[in-house]
Amino acid sequence: MTVDDIKEIDQSGMYSVLVDFHAQVEDAVRIGKSTPVKLNVKGIDTIVLTGMGGSAMGGDLLRAFLSDKMTIPFLVNRHYDLPAFVNRDTLVIVSSYSGNTEETIAAHRDAIKRKARVLCLASGGRTEALAKEHRQQLVKIPAGFQPRAALGYLFFPLLMVLSRLGIVRPRPAGIRETIRLLKAKSLVYGDVASDDNLPLQLAHRLQGKLPVIYSPTGYFDAIGMRWRGQICENAKKLAFSHVLPEMSHNELVGWKIGAELMRQMEVIYLRDKGVHQRIALREDITREIIARYASHVTDVWSDGHSLLARKFSLIYFGDWVSFYLAILNKEDPTPVAVIQQLKGELAKV
Template sequence: MHFIKKRNCSMKRTDNLKSIRKIDLSDMASLLSDFPQQCEEGVKIGQDYKLSSSLKNFTPSVILFSGLGGSAITGDLIADLVREEVKFPILTNRDYTIPNFVNEKTLVFVISYSGNTEETLSSYQEVLKRKAKIIVISSGGKLTELARSNKILPLGIPGGFPPRTALGFLFFSAFTLLQKLNLIKDRGKETKETFSSLSKLKEELSPDMPFERNQAKKIAEKLKGKIPIIYASNRLSAVAMRFQTQLAENSKQFSSRNLFPEMNHNEIMGWNNPISSLKKFLVVFLKDAGDFPRVKSRMKITQSLIADYPAGILELNTRGESVLSRNFSLLYLCDWISFYLAICNQIDPTPVERITLLKKKLKNL
């Protein structure tokens, strides 16, 4: 009876538009609803950007994305998407410094949505010294100023968004540039399918869609009061990371993630103690039709081996034909789940006070 009572409370809260607006004071719901359109705008921004002549016919030995938080995930998503296509590594750098291999044969995307991320500003200066090819993506700030002073045309995107909600601009502009540079194959057909899928999901997952027909609301209700443990294959590593960070920033809820097959070589043994704490965990498997066959088998066996320990096990599957559409369909679902979990937790999903406070304290050092 107690479980049913809690469930009904969550159902009423996520279906009550007035209640949602009282909690979602910064209107994160609208930003999520606008995501499909934002992705389309990101493509146009990339298409309209005038590439430097030094980038034409340039084949890098490595592509490096340098950024933090919502600005960095673009590199991870692109690496997952083209891992079986490109013949050079695509890596993401989240630090004040850059790897020693960066040189004139490296293409570096320096991304800071605000343009004021101190780690990214620091790494940008190092990239300049190494004489790497540079593409700067930002909405303004110090990074844009520095790029212009160094005669680098920044790719400008609209400002005024929380960085994590600007992914459509950041990802699709960079993804489009890689196609323009002929570093990855044309993804026009896959992009069109992705936009169509996201538009459909927007309707299925919106606050107007009632609980009984809204997958995101149902999953959020199950996650309330639990510690999500996210498992995925390497194909969905970036989507898993995005889900974890969205749970942290939007839902203000702690979670953990690991990947297959690696977790089968260590973490699987952790499902023993402390037993009382394990019952507070809820496992979420992120699955894709393109997962390696042996990985699929490992996931299935792992579920059976740990089934008695967590509070429950959920499966979330990608949908669509292309890898781009599949990955973004699941990412968008997870974004909405994090939103509804914030509503269940009765906390505004937009503010990130602790991050803001940390930055203020750093400035005072």
């Protein structure tokens, strides 16, 4: 694979978006710091982020990152309606990159009806219009990306705003380390000639195989979902994911029947030094069991010191794997034609 091979297939420029992701994170932090914030959060007892696709993924990653730092529940809602408990004491974060996501607009209207306190994150569209109409807090982010490629804008402004509101404590050191790490990794992961380009090596192993991704619950549960979604959307290829310890109570038993199919499965364990020691032990044991049946089992370890840097090291690794797998599959990673087809059919009804 050469850079010319990539350019021929990557007509929409996903390569450049990935290489420059550290700059996106820097800009996203700037937006989160500089956006005027006038939201009253006194007395809120729950946070509900409502969104779909890449917008909801930003919420899931934020929820997981803050899971042991917050004293109130933080839920992610992927539905037209909000949970029944949402009321005046709920902070509803409306996250829609385009601002025109059908389900999210419906949930936004539900939040208005219930008089919840609302924080909107969007690049424009109906979400921005509703926020302005109802004088709600809006954090506006740049347009022009695919939602899944705008993860920096869908995560960091919310982290910054929540810290400015006093809901969570600031994490400037972790943010600085994350940006440094992403910048350093981009030099390696973007170099197709580098022997240290581990995402490219893994993409080669995944070609023609069925990826199965296992991640630990807690801080890292959403990262397996991110890998799965990125492989599906970028590489146009099915992938599956689950979390430990839950998979060791059910899915593990399924690794028995269908030997021929299992030999087509490439298993990836997303690992981190900070996970619960019993989960780490389960990872080791289940890995040994699954290795008897799968084509191959790969451990991908997080990198960095802070939790934030370690999380984004795994996310960034997976994004590059999905990109290179798309190129190997001779698929432009950006277009998602079947989703546009679905939206077109829905618009007729």
